[in-house]
Amino acid sequence: MRRIRRGHVLIALFTAALCVPAAGVGSGTATGSLPTKIGKGEGSLNLIEWPAYADKSFANKFVQQTGCKIHRKDAGSSNQMVALMRTGGGGGGGQYDLVSASGDASLRLILGGDVQPVNINLIPSWKKFVSVFKSPAHNTVKGVHYGVSVQWGPNTLIYNTKRVKPAPTSWAALYSSKYKGKITVPNNPIQIADAALYLMKSKPSLGITDPYELNKSQFDAAVSLLKQQKKLLKRYWNYAADEITSIANGDVTIGATWPYQTLALQAKHVPVKEIIPREGATGWADTWMLAKKAPHPNCAYLWMKYVTTPQVEAKQAIVFGETPVNPKACPFMNKIQAGSCAKYHLNQPLSYYNRIHFWKTPVPDCGNGKKDCMDYNAWQKAWAQITG
Amino acid sequence: MERKTTRAALLGWTVLVVLFLWTPLAIIAVYAFNSSNIQVWPIPGWTLHWFRVAWRDPDVRSSLWLSVNVGLRATGISLLLGTMAAFAIHRFRFFGRESISFLLLLPIALPGIITGMALNSFYVFTGISFSIWTIVIGHATFCIVVVYNNVLARLRRTQTSLVEASMDLGADGWQTFRFVVWPVLSTALVAGGLLAFALSFDEVIVTTFTAGAQTTLPIFILDNLKQGQQLPIVNVVAFAVILLTIVPVAISVRLTRDTGVLRRGAATVTAAESVEITTV
Amino acid sequence: MAVDARRAGSPLAGARHRLSSAFWRRPWLKAALLLTPPLAAFVLVYLAALVSLFVSSFWSVDAFTGKLIHQWTLQNFHDLLHSNGTYLRIAGRTIGIAAAVTITDAVLAFPLAYFMARLAGRRVRALLFVLVLLPLWSSYLVRIYAWQTILSHNGALNWSLNKIGLPDANLAYTNWAMWIVFSYVWLPFMIIPVFAAVERIPDSFIEASGDLGARGRRTFRSVVLPLALPGVVAGSIFTFSLTLGDFITPLLVGGNSSSFIGNVVEDFIGINGNIPFSAAFATVPVIVMAAYLLIARKLGAFEAL
Numbered sequence: 013m014r015r016i017r018r019g020h021v022l023i024a025l026f027t028a029a030l031c032v033p034a035a036g037v038g039s040g041t042a043t044g045s046l047p048t049k050i051g052k053g054e055g056s057l058n059l060i061e062w063p064a065y066a067d068k069s070f071a072n073k074f075v076q077q078t079g080c081k082i083h084r085k086d087a088g089s090s091n092q093m094v095a096l097m098r099t100g101g102g103g104g105g106g107q108y109d110l111v112s113a114s115g116d117a118s119l120r121l122i123l124g125g126d127v128q129p130v131n132i133n134l135i136p137s138w139k140k141f142v143s144v145f146k147s148p149a150h151n152t153v154k155g156v157h158y159g160v161s162v163q164w165g166p167n168t169l170i171y172n173t174k175r176v177k178p179a180p181t182s183w184a185a186l187y188s189s190k191y192k193g194k195i196t197v198p199n200n201p202i203q204i205a206d207a208a209l210y211l212m213k214s215k216p217s218l219g220i221t222d223p224y225e226l227n228k229s230q231f232d233a234a235v236s237l238l239k240q241q242k243k244l245l246k247r248y249w250n251y252a253a254d255e256i257t258s259i260a261n262g263d264v265t266i267g268a269t270w271p272y273q274t275l276a277l278q279a280k281h282v283p284v285k286e287i288i289p290r291e292g293a294t295g296w297a298d299t300w301m302l303a304k305k306a307p308h309p310n311c312a313y314l315w316m317k318y319v320t321t322p323q324v325e326a327k328q329a330i331v332f333g334e335t336p337v338n339p340k341a342c343p344f345m346n347k348i349q350a351g352s353c354a355k356y357h358l359n360q361p362l363s364y365y366n367r368i369h370f371w372k373t374p375v376p377d378c379g380n381g382k383k384d385c386m387d388y389n390a391w392q393k394a395w396a397q398i399t400g
Numbered sequence: 401m402e403r404k405t406t407r408a409a410l411l412g413w414t415v416l417v418v419l420f421l422w423t424p425l426a427i428i429a430v431y432a433f434n435s436s437n438i439q440v441w442p443i444p445g446w447t448l449h450w451f452r453v454a455w456r457d458p459d460v461r462s463s464l465w466l467s468v469n470v471g472l473r474a475t476g477i478s479l480l481l482g483t484m485a486a487f488a489i490h491r492f493r494f495f496g497r498e499s500i501s502f503l504l505l506l507p508i509a510l511p512g513i514i515t516g517m518a519l520n521s522f523y524v525f526t527g528i529s530f531s532i533w534t535i536v537i538g539h540a541t542f543c544i545v546v547v548y549n550n551v552l553a554r555l556r557r558t559q560t561s562l563v564e565a566s567m568d569l570g571a572d573g574w575q576t577f578r579f580v581v582w583p584v585l586s587t588a589l590v591a592g593g594l595l596a597f598a599l600s601f602d603e604v605i606v607t608t609f610t611a612g613a614q615t616t617l618p619i620f621i622l623d624n625l626k627q628g629q630q631l632p633i634v635n636v637v638a639f640a641v642i643l644l645t646i647v648p649v650a651i652s653v654r655l656t657r658d659t660g661v662l663r664r665g666a667a668t669v670t671a672a673e674s675v676e677i678t679t680v
Numbered sequence: 681m682a683v684d685a686r687r688a689g690s691p692l693a694g695a696r697h698r699l700s701s702a703f704w705r706r707p708w709l710k711a712a713l714l715l716t717p718p719l720a721a722f723v724l725v726y727l728a729a730l731v732s733l734f735v736s737s738f739w740s741v742d743a744f745t746g747k748l749i750h751q752w753t754l755q756n757f758h759d760l761l762h763s764n765g766t767y768l769r770i771a772g773r774t775i776g777i778a779a780a781v782t783i784t785d786a787v788l789a790f791p792l793a794y795f796m797a798r799l800a801g802r803r804v805r806a807l808l809f810v811l812v813l814l815p816l817w818s819s820y821l822v823r824i825y826a827w828q829t830i831l832s833h834n835g836a837l838n839w840s841l842n843k844i845g846l847p848d849a850n851l852a853y854t855n856w857a858m859w860i861v862f863s864y865v866w867l868p869f870m871i872i873p874v875f876a877a878v879e880r881i882p883d884s885f886i887e888a889s890g891d892l893g894a895r896g897r898r899t900f901r902s903v904v905l906p907l908a909l910p911g912v913v914a915g916s917i918f919t920f921s922l923t924l925g926d927f928i929t930p931l932l933v934g935g936n937s938s939s940f941i942g943n944v945v946e947d948f949i950g951i952n953g954n955i956p957f958s959a960a961f962a963t964v965p966v967i968v969m970a971a972y973l974l975i976a977r978k979l980g981a982f983e984a985l
Contacts, residue, residue, distance in 0.1 A: 256438060261440055400767070410791050481717060510965070511924050513927060518730045634822050646810070649814055650806075
């Protein structure tokens with residue numbers, strides 16, 4: 013062993029400087045001017061999508077027509093989508109072009125500066141959309157559109173027809189000890205709205221009018237209901253495939269779900285049925301949003317234009333198990349699968365949509381002059397305490 | 401030395417533990433032939449369909465290729481830096497030596513989620529965009545430690561008098577390295593490198609935090625577990641990887657047994673210390 | 681291996697000799713050259729990242745936009761300690777299961793490692809080695825998922841139990857399931873260091889103990905166990921740390937009360953990019969592991985690594 017002089021070692025060691033950068037995450041709020049026409053495709057398109065939102069059965073034609081080769085990043089949850097958009101300094105990090113964000117993520121992306129405004133005049137199908145999806149609160153802020161609605165679906169109640177008798181008609185089934193240890197609900201803070209929706213009808217004295225605008229006492233009531241529910245649950249499901257496995261394997265017989273899971277289970281002959289209970293339901297509506305640092309904006313616009321046309325909307329709806337925002341898709345849906353237009357509630361009047369409370373990020377502004385509603389941070393913290 | 405009943409009991413225990421280790425792998429193999437894409441038991445039917453799908457799926461190929469790529473780069477970096485660090489710690493006494501050898505253990509002692517988070521926020525702060533290199537750096541942190549530990553363990557078992565003897569015979573530093581040190585080290589490097597590659601290949605937690613739009617094989621598997629349309633593909637892939645790695649692992653176990661200059665003299669000591677270090 | 685006399689005369693050999701002597705005379709130069717690249721890489725990247733993570737635990741995020749607010753605050757730590765004890769409960773659960781898994785793996789691994797090291801023939805030992813190492817190469821995710829289906833209501837375990845007339849195990853989506861899966865996945869990491877430690881025990885020690893009149897059990901307790909202990913502790917570093925930081929197993933096989941520290945950390949990063957809160961919670965495993973490492977060093981585990 014040789015002795016080394018201390019001084020030389022110190023020099024060697026501290027040649028590397030430890031510095032904690034003081035600069036924060038870049039913001040960038042300039043909106044710039046919107047494009048007036050779609051330019052030539054850049055040859056590539058990177059999507060963050062719910063699985064099958066760019067399914068080859070309808071996407072291949074797009075690739076042929078435009079030459080924009082699609083690279084898909086499948087996400088299993090809204091939180092994952094937000095996290096992906098925020099990597100690399102935000103705005104999609106220069107890696108992603110489009111994200112199919114649901115209503116519980118879209119406002120977070122807008123206010124986080126991760127998405128840019130979209131010129132809806134470049135999307136001809138937009139004019140035909142069901143009116144509630146043209147400029148919904150979850151993707152249009154102060155008249156500025158931050159994306160194009162694409163599809164929507166309800167959060168339904170699923171149950172195993174062989175094990176759950178009689179057939180449930182109310183969300184109360186998920187809060188009752190009758191099915192203790194066999195229930196599952198999604199692991200998502202937005203679930204608090206589902207509890208609030210149930211309380212809206214079962215405890216009118218609380219005065220809840222909008223399940224996303226809850227003041228402290230309403231919020232606490234919903235949270236305490238969920239804490240009681242926790243003891244009845246088998247588990248919280250994190251990914252759609254998770255829930256499918258749990259139900260298929262008999263660990264869970266009743267729960268909250270999306271039509272995607274119900275269809276997958278029925279296709280494998282698992283005896284399940286889904287309903288929208290009498291209290292109504294929360295719902296999700298997805299928007300294709302354009303990343304602020306999108307490297308291929310022209311291909312992105314071409315995609316948004318393509319995927320909102322009636323034939324493609326119909327195909328995507330049947331493949332995924334959701335409902336188009338373009339009512340012109342109805343005949344095409346019936347052509348692929350007879351009666352599907354009615355099954356997916358596409359031909360309903362506007363009153364139907366008013367029964368569905370679409371996801372939106374909770375903000376302090378209650379909308380009735382009061383500003384004491386709980387914000388998303390509080391929802392998230394409360395949810396961590398419920399599930400922890 | 402031990403009584404017969406003790407031997408029998410130990411043998412029985414060994415068999416049970418090995419069965420415990422391998423039964424789930426056998427079940428994975430069974431599910432690779434599952435005709436349904438929902439994992440129920442018993443499986444409804446047998447099919448080779450998923451093998452065909454996996455073979456043709458471009459995502460399987462690209463994620464497999466990316467994992468191999470990342471593994472090779474991370475292993476290369478760690479072989480170089482890990483060996484250098486092991487030499488420095490072994491040969492020289494200096495101020496702070498204990499602390500540095502303690503620090504060098506951190507990447508494997510601290511949970512992967514911390515490494516992942518730390519690197520993630522570091523990249524975000526410094527504006528480094530995510531790419532294959534951010535993944536490689538993340539993997540290199542623990543791969544370096546694996547190689548470092550292996551080489552250090554081997555160096556500790558090597559008689560230092562060999563180096564001095566070589567110098568006495570007139571060899572300079574380079575020749576000593578080439579003719580004396582290298583043969584002793586080479587199998588430690590092979591074993592360390594193989595283990596580092598294995599850890600990088602299967603790493604998922606750090607990778608989820610340090611990857612951008614890149615999909616390594618574990619990320620591909622995780623995505624499939626989440627969406628489940630083609631679940632049996634992941635079983636096919638896992639099954640294929642096990643089959644493919646039987647040979648390299650067997651070779652590495654064999655290789656690390658024949659070596660020369662060791663203090664204890666037992667060839668099996670090499671086999672042990674060369675595969676000692678592991679982490680995720 | 682003799683020095684090639686012909687080559688010694690060439691100019692390159694001369695330069696090599698001079699360089700080599702320079703290193704011999706100034707050993708610190710060699711040390712510095714050897715040490716600086718790995719250390720620089722390490723310090724610049726890894727330690728800087730850890731420090732910046734720790735620093736960010738004293739910051740906060742804007743509730744809505746997710747942007748970092750660079751203002752010193754202890755709110756994160758306050759929330760951790762209060763919040764109805766939720767995070768304390770989660771931390772306790774994580775550490776508790778990590779400890780249980782460590783003990784389980786030590787118990788499972790020791791007899792096997794002892795057999796491999798002292799009783800098995802060369803061929804059997806090599807075979808056992810391969811059998812223990814190969815599972816590490818199969819995907820960790822797929823193995824966990826296989827356990828999810830094995831333990832599920834209609835899974836292989838209940839199917840086998842029913843076949844021999846036993847009732848269902850009802851292990852799916854419980855903390856017991858997590859304990860089983862963790863013990864399974866980290867077992868090879870415990871077997872290998874314990875094997876290495878047992879193997880290093882010279883035969884002469886065991887014989888001497890016998891000569892002194894100790895029987896099998898006494899020899900085991902007084903000779904084998906203390907000498908093998910560093911190996912067990914070394915293995916436990918891995919099983920403990922790997923369980924402490926995991927979040928995937930709770931997601932796949934956990935039940936309604938199975939959140940780990942890793943899950944909270946991952947949720948808060950994903951939900952709102954709330955890195956400060958996650959960083960604050962992440963200091964718990966760091967402190968636990970740092971303490972564990974210090975104890976392990978005292979017990980000699982670092983030599984057994």
